[in-house]
Amino acid sequence: xxxxxxxxxxxxxxxxxxxxxxxxxxxxxxxxxxxxxxxxxxxxxxxxxxxxxxxxxxxxxxxxxxxxxxxxxxxxxxxxxxxxxxxxxxxxxxxxxxxxxxxxxxxxxxxxxxxxxxxxxxxxxxxxxxxxxxxxxxxxxxx
Numbered sequence: 001x002x003x004x005x006x007x008x009x010x011x012x013x014x015x016x017x018x019x020x021x022x023x024x025x026x027x028x029x030x031x032x033x034x035x036x037x038x039x040x041x042x043x044x045x046x047x048x049x050x051x052x053x054x055x056x057x058x059x060x061x062x063x064x065x066x067x068x069x070x071x072x073x074x075x076x077x078x079x080x081x082x083x084x085x086x087x088x089x090x091x092x093x094x095x096x097x098x099x100x101x102x103x104x105x106x107x108x109x110x111x112x113x114x115x116x117x118x119x120x121x122x123x124x125x126x127x128x129x130x131x132x133x134x135x136x137x138x139x140x141x142x143x
Contacts, residue, residue: 034063036108036119041072047126052079053115057122070107073118077111088116095120 041058048055053075060068075088095106095118108119125131 036110036117038112038117041070041119043072044069047071048130052076052084058119065107069122071104071120071122073120075116075118077114077116080116092118 040060040062042061044057044059046054047057053073056072056074058070058072060066060070077085080088092106092109095104096109099105104121104123106118106120108117110117
């Protein structure tokens with residue numbers, strides 16, 4: 001926990017409004033696996049879409065985890081402002097460090113010339129924000 005707090009402090013202390021440099025997203029590889037790229041994943045369907053990119057359900061087709069389902073978050077670099085790139089880098093760095101049952105695990109991270117890829121646990125039922133939004137709307141309709 002102390003290591004994570006230090007990591008967050010270091011990342012946030014570098015979030016300067018005037019900062020305009022390129023943020024690099026380095027590869028992250030699941031332990032015991034080879035470096036990943038898009039050819040190792042079969043797209044199954046779109047799970048969601050946001051202003052920066054999409055989240056796909058994918059199946060790993062090579063390596064020791066072949067057949068495993070993952071959520072692939074794909075972000076277009078061209079639509080990411082510097083601040084958004086920094087947030088993406090923070091998300092990646094935090095997910096690499098955190099190992100908690102309530103937080104999805106980052107298995108792979110890589111990039112191409114135009115896109116950033118985060119390969120995460122696929123959890124049936126969607127994300128917590130969407131589920132809570134639906135629950136709040138459902139409860140308020142009952143009143």
